[in-house]
Amino acid sequence: MPRQTTEDSRIPDEQCGERTGARGRGWLRAYRGLLGRPGTLAFTAGNLVARLPMGMFGVSAVVMIAGARGSYALAGAVTAVGLAATGVAGPWIARLVDRHGQARVAVPATLTAVLGSLALLLCVRCGAPDWTLFAAYAATAATPNIGGLSRARWAHLLRDDPGALRTANSFEQAADELCFMLGPVLASFLTGTFFPEAGTLAGSVLLLAGMLLFTAQRSTEPPPLVRSKGRSPLRSPGVPALLACFVATGAVFGSTEVVTIAYADGQGHRTAAGAVLALQAAGSCAAGLLHGAVEAAGRANLPRCLLAMAALMTLPWLAAATTRSLVALAGALLVAGMATAPTMVTAMTLVQTRTPADRINEGMSLVVTGLLTGVAGGSAAGGWAAEHGSPAAGFAVPAFAAGAAAAIGWAGREARPGEPRHPGAAPERP
Numbered sequence: 001m002p003r004q005t006t007e008d009s010r011i012p013d014e015q016c017g018e019r020t021g022a023r024g025r026g027w028l029r030a031y032r033g034l035l036g037r038p039g040t041l042a043f044t045a046g047n048l049v050a051r052l053p054m055g056m057f058g059v060s061a062v063v064m065i066a067g068a069r070g071s072y073a074l075a076g077a078v079t080a081v082g083l084a085a086t087g088v089a090g091p092w093i094a095r096l097v098d099r100h101g102q103a104r105v106a107v108p109a110t111l112t113a114v115l116g117s118l119a120l121l122l123c124v125r126c127g128a129p130d131w132t133l134f135a136a137y138a139a140t141a142a143t144p145n146i147g148g149l150s151r152a153r154w155a156h157l158l159r160d161d162p163g164a165l166r167t168a169n170s171f172e173q174a175a176d177e178l179c180f181m182l183g184p185v186l187a188s189f190l191t192g193t194f195f196p197e198a199g200t201l202a203g204s205v206l207l208l209a210g211m212l213l214f215t216a217q218r219s220t221e222p223p224p225l226v227r228s229k230g231r232s233p234l235r236s237p238g239v240p241a242l243l244a245c246f247v248a249t250g251a252v253f254g255s256t257e258v259v260t261i262a263y264a265d266g267q268g269h270r271t272a273a274g275a276v277l278a279l280q281a282a283g284s285c286a287a288g289l290l291h292g293a294v295e296a297a298g299r300a301n302l303p304r305c306l307l308a309m310a311a312l313m314t315l316p317w318l319a320a321a322t323t324r325s326l327v328a329l330a331g332a333l334l335v336a337g338m339a340t341a342p343t344m345v346t347a348m349t350l351v352q353t354r355t356p357a358d359r360i361n362e363g364m365s366l367v368v369t370g371l372l373t374g375v376a377g378g379s380a381a382g383g384w385a386a387e388h389g390s391p392a393a394g395f396a397v398p399a400f401a402a403g404a405a406a407a408i409g410w411a412g413r414e415a416r417p418g419e420p421r422h423p424g425a426a427p428e429r430p
Helices: 002-035 040-055 057-069 072-100 102-126 130-142 146-157 162-193 198-215 239-266 270-294 302-312 314-322 326-337 340-354 357-388 396-411
Strands: none
Touching: 002 040, 002 162, 040 057, 040 146, 040 162, 040 198, 057 072, 057 102, 057 130, 057 162, 057 198, 072 102, 072 130, 072 146, 072 357, 102 130, 102 146, 102 198, 146 162, 146 198, 146 340, 146 357, 162 198, 162 270, 162 340, 239 270, 239 302, 239 314, 239 326, 239 340, 239 357, 239 396, 270 326, 270 340, 302 314, 302 326, 302 340, 302 396, 314 326, 314 396, 326 340, 340 357, 357 396
């Protein structure tokens, strides 16, 4: 009898160990399952190559213009105009993609953007008047929303599998974080090691090559749909509140970047600001991948994610105000970044489920416009706070922006990730 008792008592432990190991392997299996679907690995590879320059162009343009003209004010103004133009042009280009298909619109739009980047390079190199820099960089606004194109493909391929779609959105958010973490580092290396225009030139080549590879995967491309008479994304239930959340979240990103640079500069380590910000992106990337596997069943809740982000964004403020240590700030940003990706993934999934199928790219582009609007406003507010108060006090701006996002999320908490797609009549294929 004692022996039987020992064997019986060991069975639950073995089963528990098996379950623990299965959970450890489960999140890897979830992503292998995604990329194991026919055609997905190829379009993902092209998308990542095309997306990497998104983190390169801004830094490259600033270094190139400031180095040639000796004015960071001019460089900042040129990039700000490009940002504003992107916010205006993005939804229009996305609307064309929904109507005519990704390949037919994205390729010529990418060519236009690449020509704009090369024109900027030539204008800077040849000493053209300042106004030509604004005109050339504004043409880069034709760049399609590359992440949105990829998310639209996943939404099409996984339209009957909400759990897998959540995992795909987590993967895409992690890819965003990775590209915006590596892009500035690569741009800084190229412009510092070779010549000031190297970052812009390399980014243009990567963007065009990646987009050609991405659009060549026609088997996974969503078919163009006849525009229905249903509501636009802006009039879909819950979407305006979600876009307001994205504006507030963008303000978190923009203000955090500016005040972190100001804080590092005040500590005499401005060159370390990029590494500190990279830690925040790394935390978000890791949390996004884990979130996609753990929450594949659709249990995530946007208001709770926003509350977590609001709570964690107080950590950098506390670290900067109480420790005066760049190392402590870096650790706080790493932890705070872990709330970013789950929030973005959950909100993106809500936009996808609440946007009409024939306007999915337009809906994703409106998200980007909301984020860019928030980034611009957050950068301005963070810069003002850091200049008129103190760099440490500037971290109050992202904390309050995250709090505003949480308040908006709770006000519209009736929107849930598991709701079906827009209830209007399904659009017909042309």
